[in-house]
Amino acid sequence: MQHKKIRQGSVTVGTVMALGLQIADVQAEQAAFKAEEMPASHSGHDHKMMEGGCGGNMRMDMDGMVMYENKDELPKECEEISEDVNIEVRAGVKYSKDYPGTVFGFDQHQWTAKPCSRITVNFINDDDIRHQWMIHGLPRYMYPEGMFHLEVNGKKSISGTFIVPSSHYTYLVHCDIAQHMEKGMKAQLVVGEGRGNLPSIPGISAPAFRGQQVQ
Ligand SMILES: [Cu+2]
Incomplete structure (x- = not known):
């Protein structure tokens, strides 16, 4: 995987110094995250890039982590960026109240x-x-494991950017922490006409039939 640009335009000297002071703490915290996460992680992907150092494309600060960000590399079939979309999404237990179970x-x-x-x-x-x-x-070919990933620990926020390819598709969005998707943190990104709803999206689709694979 190639990265045409080193994406550190928004990192100031002050930030770098602060990060330098904090990096040991962050690394220790990340190691703890991994230890907690790995046994419970579902089988859909093996997180080997995490173990292998994330392919160099991970941005982390005290608020959270952005993995496999892509602001400027066009997917093969795209001649240009069609539009810039900004999504603000909130996560929390309070957003479950309208969805029994x-x-x-x-x-x-x-x-x-x-x-x-x-x-x-x-x-x-x-x-x-x-x-x-x-x-x-x-x-x-652009996103290791086909994935883009934001993570926030506690009441904070983080932003990250990715570019979708030219195909019409419905993408799974979820929180990969043990049981969070099964207990409601599941959503979808519909690009173009999409490719049908995914199962078990709160407010959108019914659970998959028994025996059908649940994503
Ligand atoms: Cu979660």
């Missing part, structure tokens, strides 16, 4: 965008625990 939630469960859009997600966590906004199914 759920415990966690996003404040929205579906977003739409044109093919070849550049999407910036501002992810706000209203809980004291850790939540993620993780999307799957992106082209693997």
Whole structure:
């Protein structure tokens, strides 16, 4: 995987110094995250990039983490960015209240965008625990494991950007922390006409039939 630009335009000298002072803490925290996360993580992806150092494309600060961000590399079939989309999404237990049987939630469960859009997600966590906004199914030649991932630990927010390819598709968005998706943190990004609703999206689709694979 290639990165044409080193994306550190928004990092100031002050930030770098602050990060330098804090980096040991962050690393220790991340190690703890990993230790907590790995045994419970579902089988859909193996997180080997996490173990291997994230392919160099991870941005982390005291508020959270952005993994596999892409602000300027166009997917193969896109001649240009079709539009810039800004999504603000909140996560928290309070967003589950309208959906019986759920415990966690996003404040929205579906977003739409044109093919070849550049999407910036501002992810706000209203809980004291850790939540993620993780999307799957992106082209693997650009996004390791086909994934783009925001994570916020506690009541903070973080923003990150990715570019979707030209195909019409419905992407799974979820929080990958154990049981959070099963208990409500599941959503979808519909690009173009999409490809049908995913199952078990609160307020949008019914659970999958028994025996059918639940994503
Ligand atoms: Cu969560």
